[in-house]
Amino acid sequence: MPMIEMAQSTDVNTIRDLSIATFAETFASLNTEEDMEQYNERHFSTDELQREIDNPDSTFMVAKVDGVPAGYMKVNVGDAQTEEMLGNRMEVQRLYILRQYKRNGLGTRFMHTAFDMARAQGKSVIWLGVWEHNDAAIAFYKRMGFVQFGSHDFVLGNDRQTDLLMEAAVDRLV
Ligand SMILES: CC(C)(COP(=O)(O)OP(=O)(O)OC[C@H]1O[C@@H](n2cnc3c(N)ncnc32)[C@H](O)[C@@H]1OP(=O)(O)O)[C@@H](O)C(=O)NCCC(=O)NCCS
Structure with missing residues (x-):
């Protein structure tokens, strides 16, 4: 049975391994090795x-x-x-499942956990940024009730890309 655990300060190596592996699985084939390395060094040290x-x-x-x-x-x-957002919002900044575990409901479980957390903290909106060409993730977020409300730049190494900004009302997901 899958479990979702809150990470502790001592879990940094687990988070680092997952971050690098899932980011490579998702984006390595679409970007230069140099841009990927730069991203890893900057964000996943x-x-x-x-x-x-x-x-x-x-x-x-x-x-x-x-x-x-x-x-x-x-x-x-x-x-x-x-992004500068109002205090009633929560951002899902990263949601990454290792390839072999995708499509087994883990993403949905994470999202429900985020909505529960947001609700418990009195937040009314969850928002996120997703690469405009990440069709699988966009399909997943739409299924979770998210709609587009804007866009922002996302810099991967030397490459400036566009992320769609999506949001969902916290009381919308059941
Ligand atoms: C997007 C992601 C988090 C979804 O997690 P998941 O555990 O695979 O998703 P679930 O099994 O909970 O899927 C729930 C529903 O979302 C939709 N969905 C999920 N993956 C999809 C895909 N590749 N294409 C189309 N729809 C998809 C489906 O409706 C799915 O229901 P179904 O499997 O019964 O058809 C996961 O695919 C992932 O980690 N992708 C790579 C990293 C990434 O792109 N993260 C987002 C960065 S912003």
Whole structure:
């Protein structure tokens, strides 16, 4: 039975391994090796991830299948959000399932956990950014009730890309 656990400060290596592996699975075939390396160094260094895990406005969660890490999610509130947003919002900044565990409902379980957290904290909207060409993730988010409300730049190494901004009302998902 899959479990979703709140990551602790000591889980930085698990988060780092999952971050690098899932990001490569999702984007390596579409980007240069140099841009991918630059992204890993900048965003997935142990120091950077430790700082993010220890930020009280960010929460990392890990899904485990038979005790083995299978994916993770990072949510942000307050100033940890990657865009200036109102205080009643929560951002799902990262949601990544390892390839072999996809399409087994883990993404849905993570999303329900995010909605539960948002509701418990009195947030009314969940938002996220998703690469405009990431059709699978966009289909998943639409299925979860998200609709587009804007776009923003996302820099991968030296490449500036466009993310769609999507949002869903917290009371909408049941
Ligand atoms: C997007 C992602 C998080 C979805 O997680 P998941 O555990 O595979 O999703 P679920 O099994 O909960 O899927 C729920 C529903 O979403 C939709 N969905 C999920 N993946 C889909 C895909 N590849 N294509 C179309 N619809 C999809 C389906 O309706 C699915 O229901 P079904 O399997 O009964 O048809 C996962 O595919 C992933 O980690 N992708 C790579 C990383 C990524 O792109 N993350 C988002 C970055 S913004």
